[in-house]
Amino acid sequence: MRCPYCNEEMQKGFIPNGGQPVQWIPDGGKPSLLSFSIAEKGVLLISKFSPLKVNGYRAEAHYCSKCKVVIAPTKE
Template sequence: MKCPYCQEEMQLGYIPNGGQPVQWIPNGERPSVLSFSIAEQGVPLINQFKPFKANGYKAEAHYCSNCKVIIAPTKN
């Protein structure tokens, strides 16, 4: 996918839903095993701490390292 701002190729990854801070992670990488920490290759997103969250889901998202923007499709 091309970035709509700079036209560079965006990197495919995902946004996991688990015990870590909200972050984008490149495909092939896993979230950190430590709670409340960012994965080594993760890109943190602005988020708030929520002690009770569902686990096991993830949303596909594309990241442009040049523009520092993440684009994620929605269901509807």
């Protein structure tokens, strides 16, 4: 996927749904095992705190390191 701002290729990854801060993680990476921690290769996203249940869901998302933007497609 190409970044709509700079037209560079974006990195494929995901946004996990769990007890950690909202973050983007590259494909092949894993969320931190510690609650409220960022994964080793994770990119923290701006968010408000909200307690979530750990349920194993994750959303596909792409990251542009040049523009510092994450894009995630929606279901609808």
